[in-house]
Amino acid sequence: MQVENGHLQDGNAANGGDLVKHTVYLSLVRNLIENPTWKGGIKIRECHAGRGLYAPVPGNVDLAHNVMSEQGPGCLLGEMERGILSERKLLPDGTAYAGSALLNAYNLASLGVPATLDLYEMDGAVRRDLSAIRDYPSIRQAISDGKLTVNVLEEGRGEEFDGETYIRDTMDQWGPEDVILLDPFAFWRDDDKSRIRRVRRGLYRDILDKSATTQSTVVIFFTWGNAHLGARQDILCCNAACENGYQQLISHLWGDRRPVVVTWCWRYTFAMWIVSSGCQHDLLVGATKRDLDQLHQHMRHHRKGPDTDWPCLVV
Numbered sequence: 170m171q172v173e174n175g176h177l178q179d180g181n182a183a184n185g186g187d188l189v190k191h192t193v194y195l196s197l198v199r200n201l202i203e204n205p206t207w208k209g210g211i212k213i214r215e216c217h218a219g220r221g222l223y224a225p226v227p228g229n230v231d232l233a234h235n236v237m238s239e240q241g242p243g244c245l246l247g248e249m250e251r252g253i254l255s256e257r258k259l260l261p262d263g264t265a266y267a268g269s270a271l272l273n274a275y276n277l278a279s280l281g282v283p284a285t286l287d288l289y290e291m292d293g294a295v296r297r298d299l300s301a302i303r304d305y306p307s308i309r310q311a312i313s314d315g316k317l318t319v320n321v322l323e324e325g326r327g328e329e330f331d332g333e334t335y336i337r338d339t340m341d342q343w344g345p346e347d348v349i350l351l352d353p354f355a356f357w358r359d360d361d362k363s364r365i366r367r368v369r370r371g372l373y374r375d376i377l378d379k380s381a382t383t384q385s386t387v388v389i390f391f392t393w394g395n396a397h398l399g400a401r402q403d404i405l406c407c408n409a410a411c412e413n414g415y416q417q418l419i420s421h422l423w424g425d426r427r428p429v430v431v432t433w434c435w436r437y438t439f440a441m442w443i444v445s446s447g448c449q450h451d452l453l454v455g456a457t458k459r460d461l462d463q464l465h466q467h468m469r470h471h472r473k474g475p476d477t478d479w480p481c482l483v484v
């Protein structure tokens with residue numbers, strides 16, 4: 170069996186950003202459900218959900234293949250990818266790769282905890298593909314056992330659905346058990362010409378501000394593409410002038426909302442924040458580090474490590 174290719178998002182699937190981002194998602198959920206706040210029912214609100222299953226472009230097929238390889242020390246992401254693909258009778262050869270929505274659903278199903286996964290996706294055609302994640306046997310079983318609920322918002326409709334605005338406008342009713350995943354594309358640099366970038370940065374500021382009241386966990390993935398110098402200026406604190414940019418946003422997060430920050434450069438520059446007040450910061454750092462170290466060791470075994478900086482945890 171083969172996975173359909175030629176979709177716009179296939180270009181990033183299984184790149185160095187995805188492998189780290191997806192490891193952090195899997196690790197985070199496994200860590201949170203050990204905690205009383207999420208044990209009785211975790212609610213994942215995943216924005217920018219994407220298609221579920223991708224056909225990586227040739228430059229990323231090797232990475233996908235190696236992460237899934239049974240040779241070497243092994244890693245959480247590879248184990249999950251192999252499990253998912255086997256349910257569709259797809260070979261773990263790098264020509265198919267499960268993205269975040271499918272990984273999250275599969276992770277929750279395999280953990281067997283009471284869970285809800287709400288998926289927010291802008292593009293109606295992509296939402297149609299997304300609906301198919303309920304057909305994977307283990308996910309279907311968890312749904313029919315009443316353990317897992319998977320909602321695709323605006324399913325079956327063709328119109329655009331802006332999940333970022335939906336989250337900002339709805340999250341007042343959410344609580345500590347809600348985990349909001351945001352995976353926006355690059356818009357962190359100052360850009361006077363782009364009103365839309367300024368508006369979206371303001372929206373992220375609102376979401377972070379509101380999460381201080383609701384105590385919801387927020388995870389944001391940042392990418393600067395190949396604007397490495399600009400990325401370093403943002404990350405290293407030299408660019409606080411950008412309104413609601415990286416440094417201004419992080420300066421709002423302190424005390425029990427101090428984020429776990431992961432930064433890395435693997436062809437492109439990336440960062441991730443985990444803002445979670447309901448779980449012990451040190452435990453979260455330890456678990457994230459352990460799973461990222463495993464990924465590192467596994468990829469080094471295959472001589473497919475990053476071409477620049479390996480993920481670095483800033484606590």
Ligand SMILES: C[S@@+](CC[C@H](N)C(=O)[O-])C[C@H]1O[C@@H](n2cnc3c(N)ncnc32)[C@H](O)[C@@H]1O
Binds near residue numbers: 217220295333
């Ligand atoms: C890079 S893809 C998602 C990748 C996926 N999160 C993963 O890690 O496998 C980004 C997706 O976000 C969607 N998107 C962009 N803006 C959005 C918004 N405001 N609300 C919901 N989805 C959005 C796009 O249509 C696209 O499918």
